[in-house]
Amino acid sequence: MAVFDESDKSNAKPVIAVFGAGKIGEALMSGLLHGGHTADELLFTERHPERAAELTETYGIRGVDIDEAAARADVLVVAVKPQDIEPLLDKLAPLVTPSKLVVTLCAGLPTSLFERWLGDVPVVRVMPNTPMVVGEAMSAISAGAHATPDHMATVEKMLSCVGQVVELPESQLNAVTALSGSGPAYFFFLVEAMIDAGILLGLPRAIAEKLIIQSAVGSAKMLSDSDAHPVILREAVTSPAGTTINAIRELEKHGVRAALLAAIEAARDRAIELGKAHD
Numbered sequence: 001m002a003v004f005d006e007s008d009k010s011n012a013k014p015v016i017a018v019f020g021a022g023k024i025g026e027a028l029m030s031g032l033l034h035g036g037h038t039a040d041e042l043l044f045t046e047r048h049p050e051r052a053a054e055l056t057e058t059y060g061i062r063g064v065d066i067d068e069a070a071a072r073a074d075v076l077v078v079a080v081k082p083q084d085i086e087p088l089l090d091k092l093a094p095l096v097t098p099s100k101l102v103v104t105l106c107a108g109l110p111t112s113l114f115e116r117w118l119g120d121v122p123v124v125r126v127m128p129n130t131p132m133v134v135g136e137a138m139s140a141i142s143a144g145a146h147a148t149p150d151h152m153a154t155v156e157k158m159l160s161c162v163g164q165v166v167e168l169p170e171s172q173l174n175a176v177t178a179l180s181g182s183g184p185a186y187f188f189f190l191v192e193a194m195i196d197a198g199i200l201l202g203l204p205r206a207i208a209e210k211l212i213i214q215s216a217v218g219s220a221k222m223l224s225d226s227d228a229h230p231v232i233l234r235e236a237v238t239s240p241a242g243t244t245i246n247a248i249r250e251l252e253k254h255g256v257r258a259a260l261l262a263a264i265e266a267a268r269d270r271a272i273e274l275g276k277a278h279d
Contacts, residue, residue, distance in 0.1 A: 017043040017073035020080035021055055024105055027132040029061055035161030043069050070095035079105045082274050089117040096121055101151050107177050108274025111144030122147040124155045127176045130184050137163030138180045142170035178267035191216055
């Protein structure tokens, strides 16, 4: 298809259909609109009529049934929950041809699953995360057996509207799921605990929240803008015999680092289980 030919200098954009307009699906559509797509170039499917009406009113994008979405779209973005994938693939199987590009945002589900149901269709697997809703996603993409460099370029351009993108072998996608896919929850958990600590120390909740959230935002910007390793940035805050080193000692004493490593391994293992459930 010409839409996947990076040498094509026309302004034509692929028609993109999002199957499953939950938070991630909605965030992607919003990002694509901000990235230059028009509402006429986007479609979505949503099984709840109230939700579909809300999205159409907000973004001007039409909600359609699966048959129409598959027929009209060049790029089919699958954003349903993993447990809902087989009924959807069963409906898509007679509708999808190798001229289409299937992009899966489903955690843990390998490209081979889609290829088994859909045949010689190009599939690109994506592991995004929820900061997509504010245009700051970290997405990793992997090519299936029939995906070409042009397909990958199309997906990278699409996801660049909502954050940053890296390309990795699919064998590493379960690790990505555990690290950055689930990663925002770890940060939110830490921020929640630190706010509780502020309350324990006598600060009003609103003040504790403001202190910690801005500290998190500032720290993230330092990490993003600096070439320094996180250890160097941490050591810059850690004075000899000061308050911070006493806090770090307690974190190490309670095994926080080991607990985090174990938690991320557990998330990776669950991602593997999700994929095996459809073998």
